[in-house]
Amino acid sequence: MSTEPVSSSTRPATIHDVARESGFAASTVSRALSNPGRVNVQTREKILAIARALNYTPNSQARALTSGQTRSIAVLVSDITNPFYFGLIRGTQQQLKAANYLQMLVDTAESSDSEAATIDSLRRSADGAILTASRLSDQQLVSLSERMPLVAINRHVPGIPAVIIDTPFGIDQALDHLASLGHRRITYVSGPDMSWSNERRWQRLEKTAQKLGVQPVRTREYAPSLASGAAAAEAMINSESTACVVFNDLIAIGMLERFRERGVRVPEDISVVGCDDIFGASFCNPPLTTLTAPIERAGRMAVSMLLSRLEAGPDSPPPPPMLLPTHLTVRKSTGPARQR
Amino acid sequence: MSTEPVSSSTRPATIHDVARESGFAASTVSRALSNPGRVNVQTREKILAIARALNYTPNSQARALTSGQTRSIAVLVSDITNPFYFGLIRGTQQQLKAANYLQMLVDTAESSDSEAATIDSLRRSADGAILTASRLSDQQLVSLSERMPLVAINRHVPGIPAVIIDTPFGIDQALDHLASLGHRRITYVSGPDMSWSNERRWQRLEKTAQKLGVQPVRTREYAPSLASGAAAAEAMINSESTACVVFNDLIAIGMLERFRERGVRVPEDISVVGCDDIFGASFCNPPLTTLTAPIERAGRMAVSMLLSRLEAGPDSPPPPPMLLPTHLTVRKSTGPARQR
DNA sequence: AAACTTTCAGCAACCGTTTGCCAAAAATTG
DNA sequence: CAATTTTTGGCAAACGGTTGCTGAAAGTTT
Numbered sequence: 001m002s003t004e005p006v007s008s009s010t011r012p013a014t015i016h017d018v019a020r021e022s023g024f025a026a027s028t029v030s031r032a033l034s035n036p037g038r039v040n041v042q043t044r045e046k047i048l049a050i051a052r053a054l055n056y057t058p059n060s061q062a063r064a065l066t067s068g069q070t071r072s073i074a075v076l077v078s079d080i081t082n083p084f085y086f087g088l089i090r091g092t093q094q095q096l097k098a099a100n101y102l103q104m105l106v107d108t109a110e111s112s113d114s115e116a117a118t119i120d121s122l123r124r125s126a127d128g129a130i131l132t133a134s135r136l137s138d139q140q141l142v143s144l145s146e147r148m149p150l151v152a153i154n155r156h157v158p159g160i161p162a163v164i165i166d167t168p169f170g171i172d173q174a175l176d177h178l179a180s181l182g183h184r185r186i187t188y189v190s191g192p193d194m195s196w197s198n199e200r201r202w203q204r205l206e207k208t209a210q211k212l213g214v215q216p217v218r219t220r221e222y223a224p225s226l227a228s229g230a231a232a233a234e235a236m237i238n239s240e241s242t243a244c245v246v247f248n249d250l251i252a253i254g255m256l257e258r259f260r261e262r263g264v265r266v267p268e269d270i271s272v273v274g275c276d277d278i279f280g281a282s283f284c285n286p287p288l289t290t291l292t293a294p295i296e297r298a299g300r301m302a303v304s305m306l307l308s309r310l311e312a313g314p315d316s317p318p319p320p321p322m323l324l325p326t327h328l329t330v331r332k333s334t335g336p337a338r339q340r
Numbered sequence: 341m342s343t344e345p346v347s348s349s350t351r352p353a354t355i356h357d358v359a360r361e362s363g364f365a366a367s368t369v370s371r372a373l374s375n376p377g378r379v380n381v382q383t384r385e386k387i388l389a390i391a392r393a394l395n396y397t398p399n400s401q402a403r404a405l406t407s408g409q410t411r412s413i414a415v416l417v418s419d420i421t422n423p424f425y426f427g428l429i430r431g432t433q434q435q436l437k438a439a440n441y442l443q444m445l446v447d448t449a450e451s452s453d454s455e456a457a458t459i460d461s462l463r464r465s466a467d468g469a470i471l472t473a474s475r476l477s478d479q480q481l482v483s484l485s486e487r488m489p490l491v492a493i494n495r496h497v498p499g500i501p502a503v504i505i506d507t508p509f510g511i512d513q514a515l516d517h518l519a520s521l522g523h524r525r526i527t528y529v530s531g532p533d534m535s536w537s538n539e540r541r542w543q544r545l546e547k548t549a550q551k552l553g554v555q556p557v558r559t560r561e562y563a564p565s566l567a568s569g570a571a572a573a574e575a576m577i578n579s580e581s582t583a584c585v586v587f588n589d590l591i592a593i594g595m596l597e598r599f600r601e602r603g604v605r606v607p608e609d610i611s612v613v614g615c616d617d618i619f620g621a622s623f624c625n626p627p628l629t630t631l632t633a634p635i636e637r638a639g640r641m642a643v644s645m646l647l648s649r650l651e652a653g654p655d656s657p658p659p660p661p662m663l664l665p666t667h668l669t670v671r672k673s674t675g676p677a678r679q680r
Numbered sequence: 681a682a683a684c685t686t687t688c689a690g691c692a693a694c695c696g697t698t699t700g701c702c703a704a705a706a707a708t709t710g
Numbered sequence: 711c712a713a714t715t716t717t718t719g720g721c722a723a724a725c726g727g728t729t730g731c732t733g734a735a736a737g738t739t740t
Binding site for chain 3: 025027038064068
């Protein structure tokens with residue numbers, strides 16, 4: 001028995017400390033802790049007792065070195081500032097925690113090259129990554145996915161596992177709703193040109209609108225922020241449309257504010273439909289009619305997908321993209337078309 | 341020169357691959373990459389070129405093993421669901437990124453023992469931790485801080501570095517504001533009994549109210565969620581008070597909704613002051629008068645504090661708690677007291 | 681009781697990097 | 711040109727675990 005005090009201020013106990021203290025070899029300690037059947041019950045108990053007494057915690061770095069597994073997953077978001085990600089992060093965190101994984105949250109804010117570089121440097125610290133609204137090219141994504149297991153959210157590239165929130169499906173419902181309220185000219189308030197979702201939403205809107213005999217119009221691009229809602233609102237005021245479908249709730253809520261300042265009544269003068277149903281959409285003024293996306297669920301799904309991918313090995317066939325349905329939540333920002 | 345194809349699908353290149361390919365020893369490669377002066381310029385360039393060609397990324401696990409540094413920081417939040425943390429996470433992420441650290445985001449949701457256990461298991465994966473609204477006892481916190489560098493947010497325990505948002509300071513402003521509007525009986529809508537901030541807010545409110553000749557009243561505890569705002573609103577309706585200061589914006593916004601449903605006008609019938617100024621406080625209905633907290637800044641500060649603590653070494657004297665001022669942001673949820 | 685199995689613990693190599701120490705080579709000095 | 715100093719690169723030992731292999735001890739089968 002060593003006579004050294006078990007000071008809590010010294011550096012953490014290693015497996016060797018436990019070995020020395022217990023009189024067994026390090027390898028035996030290792031097995032006692034992680035491979036119970038391989039060791040005598042009594043031996044095991046002695047070792048466990050000592051480990052507990054020493055407050056031993058395995059060093060995950062060292063473990064990762066041999067196992068090649070870090071038990072952590074990187075979650076990359078393009079802009080933490082966007083409330084859309086709140087739900088997503090919540091979802092990934094939940095699921096990762098349940099599977100006993102750690103979440104490394106990374107904001108890629110910058111350009112796409114920095115995004116690629118960031119991921120590369122993460123390649124060794126995480127077992128896999130979840131990418132949201134990636135600015136990477138299809139090409140880059142594919143080459144990246146050869147180097148580390150990936151799941152994309154809201155981005156479809158053949159061969160890359162993905163979770164896709166099927167907003168276009170909801171777009172149809174929104175258009176039905178708007179058309180039945182008598183709107184005949186509907187503006188799509190566009191998000192970033194680079195956004196894959198944005199393009200998809202517009203295309204579906206255009207197509208369905210024509211089917212319904214409604215005239216679709218598209219604005220220039222707006223950054224997804226509360227602030228850019230003001231400009232979007234002005235544009236809307238100057239247009240002929242009586243209703244708009246907005247790229248996301250953030251912009252939509254921003255628009256609502258400006259409308260109020262300008263004395264434009266929603267929904268009497270203009271109807272507004274958002275996308276995503278983020279935190280705030282239910283209590284803004286007026287409460288926003290929006291396409292409710294199962295954001296949290298998307299996060300959870302992405303994690304499950306990634307984790308089962310990790311188990312299956314890199315050579316398993318990539319799973320088909322997972323489509324998550326969206327539905328229209330009617331609140332107070334839509335109403336009968338004004339005659340104009 | 342090796343003839344093996346540089347396949348991107350094989351596992352990542354190690355320092356030994358670079359060594360073999362370049363004809364130098366692994367130690368030389370290591371130095372070329374991280375200790376430039378220690379190696380011949382030409383050697384260095386050759387090595388760098390090869391490293392680049394091989395797409396070499398140092399294995400951070402292995403590096404951590406020798407250096408003892410992981411270059412990542414754990415950020416523990418008690419409930420990711422709370423929008424208050426959004427700003428915080430944003431702040432920590434910003435600052436960590438700038439310092440080239442990774443953020444491990446952890447939700448401790450559960451009980452306090454699980455919180456302690458979680459931290460212990462993280463002890464080896466992170467160089468330090470930032471705790472928010474920790475449910476740990478003073479005792480536990482101190483013993484923990486002996487094992488790993490810690491910064492607490494909104495929690496003061498002697499000897500533990502902390503960033504504290506000085507809401508009590510703002511409480512005075514809120515009370516002044518309310519008193520000058522003629523309110524003579526003010527209810528404090530209480531948050532969780534366990535919350536250190538909650539207790540502080542109430543105590544200050546009680547004291548200042550008495551100084552101003554206003555009668556302070558305290559409700560039972562409410563969970564910090566939109567949903568519990570409904571019950572809080574009911575309680576408020578049944579009270580004699582004409583104004584309330586609410587533990588946080590989340591509850592306050594929930595109350596606003598219920599007031600509207602019940603036909604209670606804000607601020608004509610009841611004035612409401614929130615705390616924190618979270619996302620949503622500016623556009624709820626009516627926009628919320630609240631104590632604006634520099635949440636993001638708190639996150640950034642906490643990181644700076646932790647990082648400089650890491651540099652200074654564990655034996656450096658703990659820095660004094662950092663107090664961040666708060667101010668009243670008057671919006672539309674407060675007005676003259678109704679005679680009742 | 682001999683031969684064979686099974687159980688259990690230890691040895692040693694390995695994972696990918698860093699780093700102290702050493703020695704060969706080059707540069708400088710006398 | 712010898713002696714001394716400086717550069718520069720390699721060897722080998724960590725760091726803290728895991729794991730294949732080995733062999734002693736114990737248990738089982740004839």
